[in-house]
Amino acid sequence: AQKVTQAQTEISVVEKEDVTLDCVYETRDTTYYLFWYKQPPSGELVFLIRRNSFDEQNEISGRYSWNFQKSTSSFNFTITASQVVDSAVYFCALMRGRRALTFGSGTRLQVQP
Amino acid sequence: EAGVAQSPRYKIIEKRQSVAFWCNPISGHATLYWYQQILGQGPKLLIQFQNNGVVDDSQLPKDRFSAERLKGVDSTLKIQPAKLEDSAVYLCASSLDWAGVSYEQYFGPGTRLTVT
Numbered sequence: 001a002q003k004v005t006q007a008q009t010e011i012s013v014v015e016k017e018d019v020t021l022d023c024v025y026e027t028r029d030t031t032y033y034l035f036w037y038k039q040p041p042s043g044e045l046v047f048l049i050r051r052n053s054f055d056e057q058n059e060i061s062g063r064y065s066w067n068f069q070k071s072t073s074s075f076n077f078t079i080t081a082s083q084v085v086d087s088a089v090y091f092c093a094l095m096r097g098r099r100a101l102t103f104g105s106g107t108r109l110q111v112q113p
Numbered sequence: 114e115a116g117v118a119q120s121p122r123y124k125i126i127e128k129r130q131s132v133a134f135w136c137n138p139i140s141g142h143a144t145l146y147w148y149q150q151i152l153g154q155g156p157k158l159l160i161q162f163q164n165n166g167v168v169d170d171s172q173l174p175k176d177r178f179s180a181e182r183l184k185g186v187d188s189t190l191k192i193q194p195a196k197l198e199d200s201a202v203y204l205c206a207s208s209l210d211w212a213g214v215s216y217e218q219y220f221g222p223g224t225r226l227t228v229t
Binding site: 004014042043044045046047050090091093099100101103104105107 | 146148154155156157158163168169181202204206217218219220221222223225
């Protein structure tokens with residue numbers, strides 16, 4: 001069985017603060033994919049990143065960075081210098097093979113001006 | 114490139130009534146998914162199609178939910194009869210191909226269903 005845990009239900013920060021969203025996953029598969037999606041108030045899920053289980057390199061994209069550690073089954077997401085537009089619900093998800101996504105329960109991020 | 118289209122965007126029905134949702138995936142995408150997202154939770158898969166065949170419907174409440182994918186393109190999801198606990202956002206997503214390089218799923222805006 002697959003499971004994704006996002007223990008942080010809600011995080012509130014002040015603009016320009018750095019914030020890290022935690023994601024811990026469980027799977028028995030050796031080949032899998034991890035994702036982060038953003039869900040702004042409009043409701044549409046926006047794809048942010050995909051990593052496969054064989055690539056543990058960290059990735060940086062602008063103010064966003066991701067830290068994948070197989071040893072701890074974690075795939076954490078950091079926003080540097082947060083902005084009000086980053087306010088949204090963020091979902092971590094796991095995919096086995098070419099199947100559907102298993103989502104975590106999400107972390108609501110509120111960035112105060 | 115046009116995204117995943119869904120209609121209607123909102124629907125309010127009474128319990129025991131029927132409702133249908135429509136999804137048009139991105140052109141050329143062979144795989145289509147329906148997810149249910151209850152308020153405060155992450156989306157949960159209801160059914161996955163590959164072209165017009167069902168890949169996974171293990172979490173679809175088949176006594177009341179049904180889905181089809183017409184000619185491997187558009188899809189409809191139906192609930193009959195609806196229960197209060199079906200109140201949720203129903204998300205449609207599509208991805209390129211079963212054997213394709215791209216695993217990204219692209220989501221539509223969703224249909225928000227309220228059952229009273």
